[in-house]
Amino acid sequence: MQREHWASRLGFMLAAMGSAVGLGNIWRFSYVAGENGGGAFLVLYMVSVLIIGIPLLLVEVSIGRKAQRDIVGSYKKLVPDKPWFMVGYLGVLATLLILSFYSVVAGWSLYYLWGYITGDMAQMPLDGYGATFDTFISRDYAPVFWHGLFMIFTMVIVLVGVKNGIELANKILMPVLALLMIGLAVYSVTLPGSGEGLAFLFQPDWSVLKDPAVYFSAMGQAFFSLSLGIGTMMTYGSYLSKSQKLPGAVVGIGVMDTLFAVISGIVIFPAVFAFGIDPSSGPTLVFITLPEIFYQMSFGNVIAVIFFMALSFAAISSSISLLEVPVAYLMRAAKMSRKAASLLVSIGVFISGVTVSLGMGRWSGVTPIGNRNILDSMDYIASNVLMPICGLSMALLVGWYFNRKEALHASDLNNNQIGGTWYLLIKFIAPILILIIFLNEIVNV
Ligand code: PFF
Numbered sequence: 001m002q003r004e005h006w007a008s009r010l011g012f013m014l015a016a017m018g019s020a021v022g023l024g025n026i027w028r029f030s031y032v033a034g035e036n037g038g039g040a041f042l043v044l045y046m047v048s049v050l051i052i053g054i055p056l057l058l059v060e061v062s063i064g065r066k067a068q069r070d071i072v073g074s075y076k077k078l079v080p081d082k083p084w085f086m087v088g089y090l091g092v093l094a095t096l097l098i099l100s101f102y103s104v105v106a107g108w109s110l111y112y113l114w115g116y117i118t119g120d121m122a123q124m125p126l127d128g129y130g131a132t133f134d135t136f137i138s139r140d141y142a143p144v145f146w147h148g149l150f151m152i153f154t155m156v157i158v159l160v161g162v163k164n165g166i167e168l169a170n171k172i173l174m175p176v177l178a179l180l181m182i183g184l185a186v187y188s189v190t191l192p193g194s195g196e197g198l199a200f201l202f203q204p205d206w207s208v209l210k211d212p213a214v215y216f217s218a219m220g221q222a223f224f225s226l227s228l229g230i231g232t233m234m235t236y237g238s239y240l241s242k243s244q245k246l247p248g249a250v251v252g253i254g255v256m257d258t259l260f261a262v263i264s265g266i267v268i269f270p271a272v273f274a275f276g277i278d279p280s281s282g283p284t285l286v287f288i289t290l291p292e293i294f295y296q297m298s299f300g301n302v303i304a305v306i307f308f309m310a311l312s313f314a315a316i317s318s319s320i321s322l323l324e325v326p327v328a329y330l331m332r333a334a335k336m337s338r339k340a341a342s343l344l345v346s347i348g349v350f351i352s353g354v355t356v357s358l359g360m361g362r363w364s365g366v367t368p369i370g371n372r373n374i375l376d377s378m379d380y381i382a383s384n385v386l387m388p389i390c391g392l393s394m395a396l397l398v399g400w401y402f403n404r405k406e407a408l409h410a411s412d413l414n415n416n417q418i419g420g421t422w423y424l425l426i427k428f429i430a431p432i433l434i435l436i437i438f439l440n441e442i443v444n445v
Pocket residue numbers: 019020021022023024025095098224225226227228230231232318319321322
């Protein structure tokens with residue numbers, strides 16, 4: 001059977017941007033930046049994107065395009081005689097773990113969207129938004145229903161295929177998402193008192209850099225936000241034909257993803273400060289703090305519908321890229337049809353997501369890693385352990401297993417001035433930085 005391909009390079013770029021821009025930019029970025037001091041974190045995050053993120057993104061997409069396979073198949077094809085493909089399995093595992101909790105959080109977003117559309121959320125609940133959110137996520141069935149619904153949307157898009165499913169969905173979702181977010185940002189900066197929020201984001205307080213945890217969070221956020229290392233970008237790259245040039249596309253994806261994080265910071269922090277709320281209120285920032293703010297704002301309901309629509313759209317354009325990794329693997333390795341593979345993986349992820357959801361309530365005493373609940377444990381293993389390991393392995397493959405000429409050729413950088421710098425970054429600098437930051441964290445767990 002002929003392997004599927006994108007209709008155009010722009011289609012690939014939109015899909016890759018769709019994968020990168022997601023809950024990570026809005027939900028995760030805002031609370032991680034809030035907890036780590038705002039401006040200085042933003043600078044570190046951007047530095048990580050520039051010297052680790054974008055160079056590795058180019059590595060990942062070029063491996064995929066060169067091998068024209070899923071992640072396990074790509075490693076097997078490029079390095080047939082060594083066990084590199086094991087890294088591919090780690091990548092598949094990471095996508096399954098991430099999708100399991102991603103879909104649960106995206107389900108909360110759908111629930112809020114629905115609540116604001118019907119008007120139920122618009123009234124301040126008797127015991128406040130915080131208690132309402134806690135009660136909702138700890139229920140047995142309701143969050144599982146929204147998680148299931150979100151998985152069905154994701155599955156249907158992936159099941160249709162690369163061109164008519166994933167590419168088409170991103171062509172619609174991404175422009176709408178950009179419009180919604182820009183509209184929200186313009187509104188947010190016009191709020192009285194927004195200056196303080198902008199200062200939090202853009203006037204760095206360098207003293208936070210004394211804490212090593214900030215570096216780790218910045219690198220972890222860069223990996224998560226760029227969908228790096230675990231095969232989504234490799235699989236998307238494998239649907240590119242060899243004639244399509246990579247470096248420009250990859251820089252565009254990295255820049256766009258960072259821009260979306262900054263824009264969501266501009267949406268969220270002015271509102272947080274304008275209403276006198278602590279920016280470091282953690283993962284609940286988007287689900288408790290923002291509804292409180294929407295409640296106090298004029299036109300808060302309309303803004304809330306737009307916000308949760310944007311959040312849900314951003315989530316779905318990323319979840320389809322996560323699902324595509326195991327689906328592409330099964331289609332090749334188990335010779336399954338796209339339909340059967342999508343269905344099988346979605347059912348598996350649904351079940352594993354049910355444990356995540358129950359972990360917020362009935363099973364909140366289950367703490368597999370440290371004192372983290374099921375969701376945080378899965379996030380920790382996938383984002384902080386598997387992503388850097390897989391990213392490091394990719395850099396080592398192209399930096400050390402390939403020779404310089406092969407590496408530059410695979411990424412279209414032979415005859416390019418930045419080729420030398422890129423090679424230095426992926427061969428030495430990125431691996432060393434990943435190792436230092438990673439080991440430092442593991443020692444401190
Ligand atoms: N980059 C996505 C986000 O920022 O929400 C999340 C993600 C997608 C992570 C795909 C990893 C991945 F492979």
